[in-house]
Amino acid sequence: MSTSKKWFLGLLPVVLLALMIVGLFSGIDRLIPRANIPLEEISFDRVWVVEGKILAKVTNTGADPVTIAQVTVNDAMWNADVSKSELGRFDQSDITIPFHWVEGEPYVVTLVTSTGAKFTGEIAAAMEVSQATPATFGLYALIGLFVGVIPVLLGMLWKPFVAKLGGKSYTFVLAVTIGLLIFLGVDSLNEAFELADQIPGAFQGVGIILLGGLGSFLILSAISSYTEARQGDPASYQAKLTVAYLVALGIGIHNLGEGLAIGAAFTLGNVAMGAFLIMGFTLHNITEGLAIVAPVAREKTKGSNLFIHLLILGAMGGVPAILGTWIGGFVYSPIWSLIFLSIGAGAIFQVVIQVFRLERSESNRATFLTPVGVAGLLTGIVVMYITALFVTV
Secondary structure, three states, X not given: OOHHHHHHHHHHHHHHHHXXXXXXXXXXXXXXXXXXXXXXXXXXXXXXXXXXEEEEEEEEOOOXXXXXXXXXXXXXXXXXXXXXXXXXXXXXXXXXXXXXXXXXXXXXXXXXEOOXXXXXXXXXXXXXXXXXXXXXXXXXXXHHHHHHHHHHHHHHOOHHHHHOOOOHHHHHHHHHHHHHHHHHHHHHHHHHHHHHHHOOHHHOHHHHHHHHHHHHHHHHHHHHHHHHHHHOOOXXXXXXXXXXXXXXXXXXXXXXXXXXXXXXXXXXXXXXXXXXXXXXXXXXXXXXXXXXHHHHOOOOOOOOHHHHHHHHHHHHXXXXXXXXXXXXXXXXXXXXXXXXXXXXXXXXXXXHHHHHHHHHHHHOOOHHHXXXXXXXXXXXXXXXXXXXXXXXX
């Protein structure tokens, strides 16, 4: 069969499907008369306050175009500057309302469309948003440093201790690492599904979770398979270092999503920046450093080579928390938060498989299913659960 004929047979169903869809949509109104009821939906992406103003960003997530006709604050009509009053599907508009708000007071912003439909966004307690200045960039960087970078680096200080372990003790530590990662992966998925329930249905939150999670899982699987094929021995120094980098990557993406949530909550005044919160995140994230360093903990330092790798691994795991705090604090988007949480969950679950395969390659059997391995797995999960109790967002 010729190449052109193969392409013709392959594309024929697609072309016929496209023609059917075009014909269906062009004649659907004649086949199924539609009631003259507009399907309008406006979603508030964000509502916040600055000096003398209430600001809002909205998106048309409905099936039909909408026209913003009026704006009210706490049921009182108010003059507002609407950047775009006529919105097509997924069009966005910025609303600026001159308003002398009172700190701590709640406010409800309502948009009334030309058809009389009403859509509301709320500010639970008014608090002025920090502007993007060098001072606030430094403040958010400090928050990310305390909740991400420092805990990860402190956790990596367990390397000398783990390096002296062998046999069942080392198996226990690797199993603890698996438990830590499983908890992080499940926690990321849980946060992702909670966020998916909050975003408009038009964005298909579950689809984003599936695409991000499965996509990162498969991409890392392909990368690990490629590196294994080149390295040969799965128990070699390079193979263990690759696993450590995959662990750091997965944890880094998770901390980026965590930073997004922290930055957004801090901006909206929902996070009490006190010693208790910092202590909670430090306790919770210090275990991530152990997970990163465990695969290479028993490797001997070759000059400064391994030390440099450890610094890079620590940066990969912790610095994304700073980036996430900046993004969450200044340009927060629930869609991007959902994407990063999903990607982080998929990456972490792939890393779980890599650590499991690493341990099995060293012992030639699945020692995680032994009493020592099971005890380590449960210990890792319990430790993460207990430290998570100290985190209040």
